[in-house]
Amino acid sequence: MTQHSTPAPARRPRPRAVAALACALGCAALSVLPAAASAAGSPQGDSRRADARAAADAVLFDDFTYTAHDDPRVSAHGWSVRANSGGPGVPGASWVPRNVTFPSSGGNSVMDLETKTAGTAASTEQTEILTRSAKFKNGTYAARVKFSDAPASGPDGDRVVQTFFTINDLKAPMADDYSEYDFEYLPNGGWGEAGNILYTTSWETYDPDPWQAVNQHTERRESYAGWHDLVLTIDDRAVTYYIDGRHFGTHDAAYLPERPMSINFNQWLIDLAGQPATQPRSYHQQVDYVLHVKDQVLTPAEAARRVAAYRDAGTAFEDTVPTP
Numbered sequence: 001m002t003q004h005s006t007p008a009p010a011r012r013p014r015p016r017a018v019a020a021l022a023c024a025l026g027c028a029a030l031s032v033l034p035a036a037a038s039a040a041g042s043p044q045g046d047s048r049r050a051d052a053r054a055a056a057d058a059v060l061f062d063d064f065t066y067t068a069h070d071d072p073r074v075s076a077h078g079w080s081v082r083a084n085s086g087g088p089g090v091p092g093a094s095w096v097p098r099n100v101t102f103p104s105s106g107g108n109s110v111m112d113l114e115t116k117t118a119g120t121a122a123s124t125e126q127t128e129i130l131t132r133s134a135k136f137k138n139g140t141y142a143a144r145v146k147f148s149d150a151p152a153s154g155p156d157g158d159r160v161v162q163t164f165f166t167i168n169d170l171k172a173p174m175a176d177d178y179s180e181y182d183f184e185y186l187p188n189g190g191w192g193e194a195g196n197i198l199y200t201t202s203w204e205t206y207d208p209d210p211w212q213a214v215n216q217h218t219e220r221r222e223s224y225a226g227w228h229d230l231v232l233t234i235d236d237r238a239v240t241y242y243i244d245g246r247h248f249g250t251h252d253a254a255y256l257p258e259r260p261m262s263i264n265f266n267q268w269l270i271d272l273a274g275q276p277a278t279q280p281r282s283y284h285q286q287v288d289y290v291l292h293v294k295d296q297v298l299t300p301a302e303a304a305r306r307v308a309a310y311r312d313a314g315t316a317f318e319d320t321v322p323t324p
Contacts, residue, residue, distance in 0.1 A: 003016045003218040003249055027045040058294035059265070060136070061307070063316040064287060069100040077317055082128035082266075088161075089268035090123030099127045110146075111287040115267040117158060128266035134168050135323045137260045139295050141166060141232040142303040144288035145265075147197065149225040154281025159190035159274040162285040165229050166261040173207035174214075179257035181239060183230050185290040189224070190270040191261040196223045200232075200241040200248055202255035205245075218249025227288070229304065245300040259323055263290060294321050 064073050067086035069081045081097040088298050099114040113127040143164045150156045166183040180203035218241065231242040239251040267285045275281070291307055298306070310318070 001220040023174055028054055039307050058321045060292040060319045060321050061310050062231050065109045065316040066102045069097045080132045081129055089126050090121050090124045093124035093126050096125040100129055113285045114282050115268045116282045118280045127267040130264040132261045133323050134262045135255050135260050136292055138234045140230050140298040142291040142295045143230050145230055146286035147185045147224045147229045148284055151281040151283050153278050155275055155277045157188055157275030159188055159270040162267050162284050163214050165264050168259050170262045177258040178205045179261055188274055197221050198224050202239045202251040204255050216251040216255055231300045231303055235297050242300045
């Protein structure tokens, strides 16, 4: 595992669609988390009750128990499934809402992002879902994400990017109030890499043309296929990333956010050079849940207990994070 501050020539520009971040604010449905049932007086019961009480703080939790991308609750809970054109990814590709689905996995509903291509821009369908409100800043972010190394069907080799990240809009080239914090898995390489690599990146700013970037990133070159617990914490000193309960990287205070951000998941192709074949193929990334606890730095174990408390209480969604 290595860590770098940039400019880093191996990282390619990844412009985000500002229109998606500038959507009108939605009304998030609020719910109250009852205390989790447990044996009175037991250490486990005390821990679960404490976690349930803590959930009265400013928290976003979503277990993704929806029926389809156009389920009215998706919008009511503050999510936008992207349909507008633009980067990142293959120029001319589409962002297709119907490819965001909610199948069952192990008896639990999960969110599935499917990205398809047949080797042309016109055939390439990318996927993204994001919060309409950019209201998240310091605190803890956690998600359980399933990465994949190969397509569900068709030939392998496309330079896929599978992500969990927070971001706000770049108001001007090299603007110092830009913020972005990424988990990005590249199963087939890209950005100068030949094989599996996972990046965590903390952004201060960038200029899309000519490309220059100010960021710090940590990477590890190995397969991350399968389910993984991703945790990001931001306080007034540092940005810290964890994977499966283990420390992955810490980035400096120079990369702390100045403005609130949205929470995003997407899957897209860097280009079409990785696999020149024209046979159709599809790649899948899945998400079990997402959690944000405002202004509190939790350990990965504490974040997992928060999620367990919500599930024990039968609470599939809560959003008490105020809009700035």
